Amino acid sequence: MKTERLELAGTVDSLGPAAAFVERLAEEAGLSTKGAYGLQLAVDELVTNVVTHAYAEQGRTGPVILEAELDDASLRVAIEDTGEPYDPTGQPPPDDLDKPLEERKIGGLGIFLVLKSVDWVSYERRGDRNRVVLEMKRQVDRDG
Amino acid sequence: MMEMTKTEVRGVPVIVLSGRLDMAGAQEIDLKFTAQTSAEKVSTVVDLSGVSFVGSMGIRMFIRNTKALALSGHKLVLAGAKNEVAEVLRVAGVTDAIELFDTVDAALDSLTT
Numbered sequence A: 001m002k003t004e005r006l007e008l009a010g011t012v013d014s015l016g017p018a019a020a021f022v023e024r025l026a027e028e029a030g031l032s033t034k035g036a037y038g039l040q041l042a043v044d045e046l047v048t049n050v051v052t053h054a055y056a057e058q059g060r061t062g063p064v065i066l067e068a069e070l071d072d073a074s075l076r077v078a079i080e081d082t083g084e085p086y087d088p089t090g091q092p093p094p095d096d097l098d099k100p101l102e103e104r105k106i107g108g109l110g111i112f113l114v115l116k117s118v119d120w121v122s123y124e125r126r127g128d129r130n131r132v133v134l135e136m137k138r139q140v141d142r143d144g
Numbered sequence B: 001m002m003e004m005t006k007t008e009v010r011g012v013p014v015i016v017l018s019g020r021l022d023m024a025g026a027q028e029i030d031l032k033f034t035a036q037t038s039a040e041k042v043s044t045v046v047d048l049s050g051v052s053f054v055g056s057m058g059i060r061m062f063i064r065n066t067k068a069l070a071l072s073g074h075k076l077v078l079a080g081a082k083n084e085v086a087e088v089l090r091v092a093g094v095t096d097a098i099e100l101f102d103t104v105d106a107a108l109d110s111l112t113t
Helices: A012-029 A033-058 A109-117 B023-040 B056-070 B083-091 B104-112
Strands: A002-009 A063-070 A074-081 A120-126 A129-137 B003-009 B012-021 B044-054 B076-079
Touching: A002 A012, A012 A033, A012 A063, A012 A074, A012 B023, A033 A063, A033 A074, A033 A109, A033 A129, A033 B023, A033 B044, A033 B056, A033 B083, A109 B056, A109 B083, B003 B023, B012 B023, B012 B056, B012 B104, B023 B044, B023 B056, B044 B056, B044 B083, B044 B104, B056 B076, B076 B104
Parallel strands: B012 B044, B044 B076
Antiparallel strands: A002 A063, A063 A074, A074 A129, A120 A129, B003 B012
16 A cells, blocks of 8 residues: 655645645546546545635644555545544535536535545545545546 | 636537636636626636646635626536546536536537527
8 A cells, every 4th residue: 555645734825736636646646637627626625615614714824734544455645634523424515516506605616526526535534633544546437 | 837828619609728727726726717608798618627636725716706697697618628627517516407428519510509
């Protein structure tokens, strides 16, 4: 099993480096274009959430730590932050995706996209950190 | 990095975007994009063919501008999204409310005929 770690500042400038990290690992794992894009989207949404909700809105600063594990079966990417406890897997889905645009609330969409884009999402509180793990199976037919 | 240019084709404004429309990208162009759609208050085509990535912040920008244009009876339509981007727009439920066309030409046809 191969592991890699990338520690970034919890700021908007870290989105690009995080995306590049995931893109490289997805390629190494041989994910399909669709799978690689889905993982990149999920990481992007989670890092965006950390930067805005865990840090900026709370007047805090902190790191975003990415940890990747690649084995024969899957690629897992963990995202850690030191914000208040927050479990994205426990959030209700937006209840208004089927409503006309005019009646829809703005928000809630990021986590919905995370859950839709990867094969598995898990959350744990580890010490003073939130740790969200995203998993993509390496051998899955995602129709392109 | 996002880039935004505006042209006019067949009398319809076309906003051409390129780059990554993540939070950083949305912050870069949001003001300019919103100023453009609110200044003219006419139906507008957004050419996404140069956009490699769209996240929820980009989607929110499209939704907000579509709602604003709808108040004056106009539309924002999207064109030329690559497969993965189009898929995200579909998953997000955006394509029910904002039309997505394969090409800018098809988008223009929908607005001018």
